[in-house]
Amino acid sequence: GDSVTQMEGPVTLSEEAFLTINCTYTATGYPSLFWYVQYPGEGLQLLLKATKADDKGSNKGFEATYRKETTSFHLEKGSVQVSDSAVYFCALSEGTSYDKVIFGPGTSLSVIP
């Protein structure tokens, strides 16, 4: 079945460091891909998404490019801030039917001043 794999955390970075969180997926069709962020004690917020190959999703300085050839959707940010400390979930949904969202295990990010 479909699945999502993320790099294991926790990840600790200094402020203004470059961030990469790796995400790869397995899917039978052509999924839409998402990154969600969860701040401590809160629910999930959609950070960015991409619906087809080579699409780049971007928001709040974060970017991820849908790479069909490597089945990847790595999250990057050029300069992290303390306020970016959160858990990041990579996820997929088959096609444009968003009824079945499969989440990766999550990667915890801590940014220290």
Place this chain on the structure above:
Amino acid sequence: GAVVSQHPSRVICKSGTSVKIECRSLDFQATTMFWYRQFPKQSLMLMATSNEGSKATYEQGVEKDKFLINHASLTLSTLTVTSAHPEDSSFYICSARDSRLAGNEQFFGPGTRLTVL
């Protein structure tokens, strides 16, 4: 837009009691609502999917008599944990979407932390 609320945000109850959690879509009609469970430091696991006016569809391994879901209107779904036990303690998150709109993703609520003593 696309705001989903949950109530309560935290609840503590005694073992054997039932707890009801509400999920509301505040500014859109949610034809479909989803209930997830999240254990500490783990990912979200889908428990059930409910379409307005229909019975919920439960994922494998989720007891439908234990986790009662009602989705009686386009803006409200409820999850009732019946005869709660300490192992039911978890973070419950709902999400909602309008399935009639193409490309409309799920919008998530802030979650409810349930602690069963």
